[in-house]
Amino acid sequence: MQSTIEIRSDDLSGDATRRLVAFHLAALRGTAPPESVHALDVDALRRPGISVWSAWAEDRIAGIAALRELAADRGEIKSMRVDDGFRGAGVGRALLEHVVRSARERGMTSLWLETGTTEDFAPAHRLYESAGFVDCEAFEGYRPDPHSRFMTLTL
Numbered sequence: 001m002q003s004t005i006e007i008r009s010d011d012l013s014g015d016a017t018r019r020l021v022a023f024h025l026a027a028l029r030g031t032a033p034p035e036s037v038h039a040l041d042v043d044a045l046r047r048p049g050i051s052v053w054s055a056w057a058e059d060r061i062a063g064i065a066a067l068r069e070l071a072a073d074r075g076e077i078k079s080m081r082v083d084d085g086f087r088g089a090g091v092g093r094a095l096l097e098h099v100v101r102s103a104r105e106r107g108m109t110s111l112w113l114e115t116g117t118t119e120d121f122a123p124a125h126r127l128y129e130s131a132g133f134v135d136c137e138a139f140e141g142y143r144p145d146p147h148s149r150f151m152t153l154t155l
Contacts, residue, residue, distance in 0.1 A: 003057035005094045010054040012042050016061040017054050021045065024064070024081040031118050036147035038114050040066070040078055050078070053098060055091050062086040065095040067102055070112065070140050075103045077113040080124065092127050100131065104155050111153045112139050117146065125149070 010017050021042050028039045045052050045066055055063040063082040067075050077099055082091045103111050113133070115124050133151040138144050 003062075003089065005062060005089075005091055006056045007053050007094060007098045008056060010052045010064070012045055012052060014054075014061075017052075017064060018042055020054075020061055020064055020081060020083060021079065023083075024079060028116070031116050031120055032147035036145050038142070038148070045079060051102065052079070053095065055082075055086075055095050057086060057089070057091070060085070062089070063091040063095050065099050067099050069106075069108075073107065073109045075106070075108045075111050076140065077111060080113075087123070092124070093131075096127060096131055100153070100155070109155050111155060112136070113151050114138075114142055115149050115151065117149050121149070128153075 012018060012021070025039050025041060028037045049069040050066055052064065052066045054061055061083060063086060065080045066078040068078050070076050080092065080095060100111065113128065115121050115128070128151050131153065133153045136150050136152040138150050142148065142150065
């Protein structure tokens with residue numbers, strides 16, 4: 001039986017969320033050189049213009065995702081991470097659908113993201129592609145990088 005996934009707005013004050021953000025950063029640092037890791041730490045995720053959500057199942061944190069406002073009509077998905085214990089349980093899809101819905105509700109007309117290029121990122125690539133994201137050029141201060149894949153979705 002699959003657990004119900006509850007998505008909550010998150011102020012990043014809880015230990016479980018903070019641990020998952022730290023785990024996310026540490027894992028990404030193992031996939032690319034430092035200049036190619038664009039993930040945000042807790043302090044950066046608390047900046048104005050960034051909304052963070054956490055997914056919960058079985059009273060445990062199952063994942064996180066953030067939406068950074070690039071402009072009134074454009075947003076960037078940041079810090080998408082599913083806890084290893086919940087991989088394949090629909091948490092990533094639930095978070096992605098929540099972020100897309102939130103962006104639409106805010107009047108955004110496009111979403112953008114940067115993700116990695118190693119085989120570890122294949123499940124994320126499949127998720128984004130299945131939601132309609134397509135490859136694009138580097139955007140909003142990013143530079144072309146063999147360790148980065150850029151994607152966008154028209155809302």
